[in-house]
Amino acid sequence: MLAWAFLSGHPSWSRFLAWLMATQAELHRQLASGIRLVAQEGWAAAGPLMGISLLYGIFHAAGPGHGKAVIATYLGTSRTRLRRGVLLSLLSALVQGAVAVALVEVVAGLLGYSLRRAQSAGMHMENLSFALIAVLGSVLALKCGGALYRRRRRPRLAAGSLLSGTGRMRAYCADCGGLHRLTDAHTARPLTWRSGLAIVLAIGMRPCTGAVLMLLVAYSLGLRWAGIAAVLAMSLGTAVTVSLLAAATVWFRQAALRVLRQHASADGRIRPVFDVLGLVGGLMLCAMGIGLLRQGLAAGPHPFL
Numbered sequence: 001m002l003a004w005a006f007l008s009g010h011p012s013w014s015r016f017l018a019w020l021m022a023t024q025a026e027l028h029r030q031l032a033s034g035i036r037l038v039a040q041e042g043w044a045a046a047g048p049l050m051g052i053s054l055l056y057g058i059f060h061a062a063g064p065g066h067g068k069a070v071i072a073t074y075l076g077t078s079r080t081r082l083r084r085g086v087l088l089s090l091l092s093a094l095v096q097g098a099v100a101v102a103l104v105e106v107v108a109g110l111l112g113y114s115l116r117r118a119q120s121a122g123m124h125m126e127n128l129s130f131a132l133i134a135v136l137g138s139v140l141a142l143k144c145g146g147a148l149y150r151r152r153r154r155p156r157l158a159a160g161s162l163l164s165g166t167g168r169m170r171a172y173c174a175d176c177g178g179l180h181r182l183t184d185a186h187t188a189r190p191l192t193w194r195s196g197l198a199i200v201l202a203i204g205m206r207p208c209t210g211a212v213l214m215l216l217v218a219y220s221l222g223l224r225w226a227g228i229a230a231v232l233a234m235s236l237g238t239a240v241t242v243s244l245l246a247a248a249t250v251w252f253r254q255a256a257l258r259v260l261r262q263h264a265s266a267d268g269r270i271r272p273v274f275d276v277l278g279l280v281g282g283l284m285l286c287a288m289g290i291g292l293l294r295q296g297l298a299a300g301p302h303p304f305l
Helices: 002-007 013-063 066-077 081-110 115-153 193-204 211-221 224-259 263-299
Strands: 161-162 169-171
Touching: 013 211, 013 224, 066 081, 066 115, 066 193, 066 224, 066 263, 081 115, 081 193, 081 211, 081 224, 115 193, 115 211, 115 263, 211 224
Parallel strands: none
Antiparallel strands: 161 169
């Protein structure tokens, strides 16, 4: 989030965002043409629609969004490996698509609500997602803040540590009992189902507006399964972009760790660094979730609906 704020004032970044928005608008027009082509020619014309939907998901996810902030904050402040970050990205994108499908199936399909009513239900789901982000940030901040407080109260010379031949502190390995630096296997934090579920729901419970509109148009044309397939392709495209962000975040984190490990006494300082980053990131997520929730509660209906 800090990097995004830093880049937002750069002219090149502004031009990139303008190009990104223009590309999304063009892809949105092509989606409308693609679904009409399927209505005219049948499933034989579904291939181009799936390809355009995939590209739309890729470019749509490249813009500003709360999901990328959650993923980047979690991976940047925890010792989670890349494959777990990619898994979270994929699951979050698929859940987001599934929520859009469920929303249209239940609201527009079973209950016969209007387009405006479906969009209103989507706004409620968005607000619930924003509230979960605020809760997730609060839990992260409290957890890391508590760890920092407990560490500060400990004696400076902790039990189980020993001075090396160079006079610097070295720690015993809890696995083998030897004296060596921490490796990636030691600093990796396992992904629990509780934290994973909270992240997936905080990101995925906000349905994509483009996916909802695509499904509603497909419903009106009698192309229910074509619309669902297009939304699935959008979700896969979103997962590609968010996974690239996850990879970049993990690479940056590992590069920072390598710099810390160049100093023999830095092994014991890695955990406090992660706790400080987690505290700051959690507070920022909490503030972002509260701000988005307030904005969502005060927002009116979509101008096109």
